[in-house]
Amino acid sequence: MAISVPSDASAAGTPVMSVPWVRWTAFGAGVGAAASTAVLAAASGLGIYFARQVVTPARTRDANLEILAVTDSEHGRQVILPANLDTTVEGTYSLYFDGGDGHARIGAIRSYVPREGTVQRDVEEVYSGDLSKARRGWWSGSIYPSPAAVGLPEEEVSIPVEGGEAPAWLVRTPGAQTWAVMVHGRGARRTECLRALRTAREAGLTSLVISYRNDGEAPYAPDGRYGLGLTEWQDVEAAIQYALDHGASDVVLFGWSMGGAISLQAADRSPLRRHIRAMVLDGPVINWLNVLSHHARVNRIPAQAGRLGQWLISNAAGRALTGLAAPLDLKSMDWVTRAEEIRIPTLILHSKDDDFVPYGPSAELAEKNPDVITFEPFTRAGHTKEYNVDPERWERVVLGWLTDALSRTRHPSEHRTAE
Incomplete structure (x- = not known):
């Protein structure tokens, strides 16, 4: 699971489990309710990982959106995508693919079939790359390349x-x-x-x-x-x-x-x-404290792990674990x-x-x-x-x-x- 603190590149329509931030799968699996020591250790590990991911820039993007097909119609070129909370909202967006080297501007919804779980939208312009060969990409609100x-x-x-x-x-x-x-x-x-x-x-x-x-x-x-x-x-x-x-x-x-x-x-x-x-x-x-608490809740991170993550970011004692040169005063923000x-x-x-x-x-x-x-x-x-x-x-x-x-x-x- 990933925790995504505000990132324009994030795909809000994908399930919470795939939002780009903290990977949940490394923690919490197999922790028994009776094993309090193991629970505490897991929460501590998750809190550390949470803190590191909050302050660590991602070097690559997660291509979490499947590109099902590219077709031609009476309205021009169109792309068929999985229907989610992003791709089914009217408006103009971008679809990045090929690791970000490909970029297409996506417009109006032409067909949305909830029972099929797909949506068909206009391809207004392809700025770079070959969209017809793309298989995965990511959704973005950054419409223009320059x-x-x-x-x-x-x-x-x-x-x-x-x-x-x-x-x-x-x-x-x-x-x-x-x-x-x-x-x-x-x-x-x-x-x-x-x-x-x-x-x-x-x-x-x-x-x-x-x-x-x-x-x-x-x-x-x-x-x-x-x-x-x-x-x-x-x-x-x-x-x-x-x-x-x-x-x-x-x-x-x-x-x-x-x-x-x-x-x-x-x-x-x-x-x-x-x-x-x-x-x-x-x-x-x-208010960063509000944002981080929100992401801990929606990602079902235990409260004590979320609080530990905030503490590590805010205190000098956490520098060795977060990699920060100096702690960040979250309360001042x-x-x-x-x-x-x-x-x-x-x-x-x-x-x-x-x-x-x-x-x-x-x-x-x-x-x-x-x-x-x-x-x-x-x-x-x-x-x-x-x-x-x-x-x-x-x-x-x-x-x-x-x-x-x-x-x-x-x-x-x-x-x-x-x-």
Whole structure:
């Protein structure tokens, strides 16, 4: 079984037992109820494994979706897939195959036969690979492979970060003083952010779509572990500095899933935070303790093992077991508790059907700080797939909110005060 903390690449429609994170099969089998010592040992082992998987980047993707057939019809090319909670939701998505070298954009549902357990959907475009020969792949909300596929001109740039340079896409809007710095989620890459490019351009923003440590494009951190936002924010700070050095006077942070947690940390910790005028967060991690407890429950991990995993991540004594260079203060990333500390105008878009990052903390955060936080709930969408299900609404809400928020805030150049 795998535990999937928010990852755009995750397939929410697959059974919980195959979600990409903690492999359950190594633990718990054959533990007798009477063998308390064995139970404790198994729980301890599972807690250690849980903690390691939370902070360890996956180097390969699990091709957990069977591709049953590719056919031609009066509507064009179509693909037949197993019906699950992902593949039976209307919208536009991606199907990756051949280890990620193949990529197809998948559209409307043409046939769904529950008793047969299959769904037939349009193949809108194949960007790479031979879909007709593919047998397995994975489902994703990252629709486009590059800004050019969105129809926008792109530049490949490099941002200096710890350990080297992080590649990024720069999509210019002539005359823009405010830049959008876009931050993808855990287990995803910068392609996740491309859905927002047109909206950012309509809002008059130049977009900088970044990579960051441990995502497979930017340099790996020295310990090779996720910081869940507590280390990655430094790469966002580097991106903000790059924007300022290349003509921006301020920025708007866009963050998906863990990218939302990273953005909140940058807004809290970076000396450049005075240049952040607004944040747009999609399915963000508002409280890591809540997310980890949720995944322990849905994966039927014993409560004591789940608590041990959190403790190992949060304490110096767990470093030898987690591989972290330093413990992560999970409590400091509970923004519901720290709601009043958020002073930057923030829009949160979050689906009530998100089964990876529960939407409850997002809603509660907005309730506690309504003057600063705007919450826009969606339905039917899986994790960070609000745009995929209803792109027109997503674009309308974000554009309207951004236009209003930027009109009510000033450029940092108009009020530079030491913090």
